[in-house]
Amino acid sequence: MDQQFWTFGFVGLTFAIYIGIAIWARAGSTGEFYVAGHDVHPTINGMATAADWMSAASFLSMAGLIAFLGYGGSVYLMGWTGGFVLLAVLLAPFLREFGKFTVPDFVGDRYNSTTARVIAVICALFVSFTYIAGQMKGVGVAFSGFLGVPFEWGIIIGMVVVFFYAVLGGMKGITYTQVAQYCVLIFAYTVPAIFISITITGTPVPQLGFISDIPDQNISMLEKLNTTLGDLGFLEYTQSSKAMVDIFAITGALMFGTAGLPHVIIRFFTVPSAKAARISAGWALVFIALLYTTAPAVGAFARINFIDTVDGATYIGDAENYAARAAEITAAGGKPVPEWYKDWEPTGLLTYEDKNRDGLMQYRGPDAPDGLLNEVEPNRDIFVLANPQIAKLPGWVIGLVVAGGLAAALSTAAGLLMVISSAVSHDICRRTLFPNMSDTAELRIARLAAAGAVMAAGLLGIFSNTLGFVAEVVAFAFGLAAASLFPVILLGIFWKRMNREGAITAMLTGLISTFSYIYYFKFGGGDPSQYLWSISPEGIGFVFMWLALLAGAGVALLTKAPPAEIQKLVEDIRIPGNRRRRGPADRGMAPVD
């Protein structure tokens, strides 16, 4: 069956399901719109959180990054899962007990300050817009790479679908579409992984294949990969050229950033209680771990397959008839350039330059023992996108992967849209500018804001080509979340003495320092030799998070303690089921039961 047929079929079917759910789950009140009425089952919320969390970067880019970086890719695996432990034990249950709608709600009410609320809104918007650009770009890449739809039109189709369920259903619609999207994406990720694991290691479980031997050879899969890479002049797979301090810092920035991301935190506002928030974080990590423990296997297998099929192959130019020439090369005992390579070449994700003019493709690392130069430059994203074709899997598997990639990108985009629209309609309009606004008016503005946010996100995606590939854009958001939002939320729960002056100092310190550092090295012409303690921009949020914590705590100690009622509020949220109304914090909006 034609591969295009399957791809259109799967994508069309899944999109129809998402829109169906959107119509079924319309939101009737602001409580339903922002937090799905606080009555989502913890396991269902865990699944929705997993989809919300696993973005286009997790699905499309991560395994490719690991395939390239080997051990260096571990920062993503540990960083993007370890943050959930922090969320479960340090933030989620207490923020749920606090009982409001958004992250700026907590910051503004706990510190009893409009300034702190507005700065938190700026931080949340900043983080979410950086992140959503990567998602929309992922949607465009999936559409243009597989369906032959132009990049911009792909993004517009994605916008229309998200528009439906985010604007109609708010958090309620998003929750149930995310559950459907999780099922699609995990199925799409594990099916090819299982097939590939069987062909390479003979084990159907990729996690076991990862540590298995190659059948009939007395060598483990990883050892074989190490040897192959060494022969081609690459660093061993289980090693990294990155400094240990940099690996430490990047892992830290990703972990603490995960815990500080507003679109992840607000998912835990949708469950009925603090106790439910705890178990829900556990379920979220179970569902995430299914993909995250498969990814390193997919990465290693993809690298093996890539080298097997491409290195030493005879190149076939675009002017030649592929099928005839390939048969000729095979008959002469040679290896023709694989068909998937020719399929993907027009996307620019793969380039070949015949430097030694022998007509063969040499894939080499920087220290090749045979002295040959590298002639093939693959983009990292190619490893997941072309993986089913590289492994010669049937056409329907490829269609499934496309639907899965779109599910990953759209589910994350929807969660981010909630943060952006609630920041405008709830934090700015209702809580800052017009405190007497009615619930109906706020709901109308929330829908408008969601619609506006969809447009803005789409435009950002269309113009994101200058921002580098998907994972790199997303890495930006983590440093900012770790350094600006995590410290004030943490201190707001665990330190009663923390006050508004400290909070404002901490947020500004983290935001400005991290932003400047990243901007200088990514866009301002900074050179890696100028890195602070040899820490790259991806990891710097971890360092500036500690700076923000220290600066915030220092300023808090030098200024007045927060009012007694606020300190009592902090005591309340530490004990589940104990939340009472506290004057200064709950004047603008009462907490829910």
Add this chain to the structure above:
Amino acid sequence: MSGTDPKIDEKAYWRATLRLTLGLLTIWFAVSYGAGILFREWLDQYAIGGAPLGFWFSQNGAIYVFVGLIFYYCHAMNRLERKFGIEA
């Protein structure tokens, strides 16, 4: 939003919660930053199946432990809340 129950020893409950949290975060640190980064090279002399142990922790093992940590936390907190008579 039930009122504070005078029988609940809030201070002791919070101390116990903090002790549990710190304990779990120690393990969290040990399996990721410890086994996966700081002591990886030393651990790599051992193997689990065909993978060097430190490398395996950084790509698979730490994640399994993270999942276990959260479920243990839920279990221990439920026990703590029963002990202190807190209705969550």
